[in-house]
Amino acid sequence: MKRSKKTPPGSARVARAEPPSPLRGEGYAKPRPTIGPDNAAFWQGCREHRLLLPFCRGCGKAHLPPGPVCPFCFADEIEWRPAAGRGRISTWTRVHKAWFPAFAGEIPYNVVQVELDEGPRLTSQLVGTGDEKIAIGARVKAVFTEVDADLTLHAFRILQPPD
Numbered sequence: 303m304k305r306s307k308k309t310p311p312g313s314a315r316v317a318r319a320e321p322p323s324p325l326r327g328e329g330y331a332k333p334r335p336t337i338g339p340d341n342a343a344f345w346q347g348c349r350e351h352r353l354l355l356p357f358c359r360g361c362g363k364a365h366l367p368p369g370p371v372c373p374f375c376f377a378d379e380i381e382w383r384p385a386a387g388r389g390r391i392s393t394w395t396r397v398h399k400a401w402f403p404a405f406a407g408e409i410p411y412n413v414v415q416v417e418l419d420e421g422p423r424l425t426s427q428l429v430g431t432g433d434e435k436i437a438i439g440a441r442v443k444a445v446f447t448e449v450d451a452d453l454t455l456h457a458f459r460i461l462q463p464p465d
Contacts, residue, residue, distance in 0.1 A: 330449050331404035340368045343382040348454040351446045353385040355420055366422035387444035388461070389418040394428065394436050416442055416458055427457040434460070 337345050347354030355364040360377030364385070371378045394414040400406035412428040414436075428436065429445060442458040449455055 330453075331402075333402060333404075334453060340370060344368055345453070347382070347384070348446055348456050349448075351454070353387045353418070353424075353444050353456065354382045355385045355418070355422060356380045357383050364418075364420040364422050366424055386419045389416040389424075389442060389458075391415070391428075391436065391438055391440045391442060391458075391460075392417040392423060393438065396436075412436060414442070414458055424456075427455075428460070429457045430459045436460075 335341075335345065343354055343356075355366065356368045357364050357380070358372035358375060358377050359379035359381055360372060361375040363372065363374050364383075365373050368380075370380070372380065392415045394412060396410045396412050397405075398410045400409055405411070412431060413425065414428040415423050415425050417423050426444075428442070441461040443461050445457050445459050447455050447457060
């Protein structure tokens with residue numbers, strides 16, 4: 303037997319609207335990153351067309367994802383430094399399904415995990431490859447796409463075939 307939810311007497315159902323967000327620009331229907339205190343510097347760097355990474359002042363290591371403490375030594379002294387924006391593909395996949403309708407026109411597209419020269423790994427889109435063979439170990443560099451005044455997205459482009 304299926305039970306229905308009843309509205310308690312004296313209350314009315316209210317449709318909940320999504321709160322307005324300055325990150326929802328006109329014409330961009332893809333999901334947007336959630337920008338908060340731990341990653342705001344990363345996305346500001348993208349707007350400036352450069353990768354910034356959180357480094358621990360205690361142990362000197364870079365880490366991703368950003369957080370309030372170092373995942374290696376748990377120190378809470380984090381500073382943001384420019385990264386080279388280069389690395390190697392550590393794994394990749396070609397996406398054939400439009401998990402979100404806004405991606406339907408791009409199917410198939412390539413997603414890579416890049417081990418940055420500084421150590422951390424970053425998942426991103428691989429652009430400019432078409433049907434080229436993608437290889438683990440291929441050198442890549444960061445490129446940027448300005449979505450609107452509030453958001454610039456990172457991606458990677460292959461530099462050269464692996465040795």
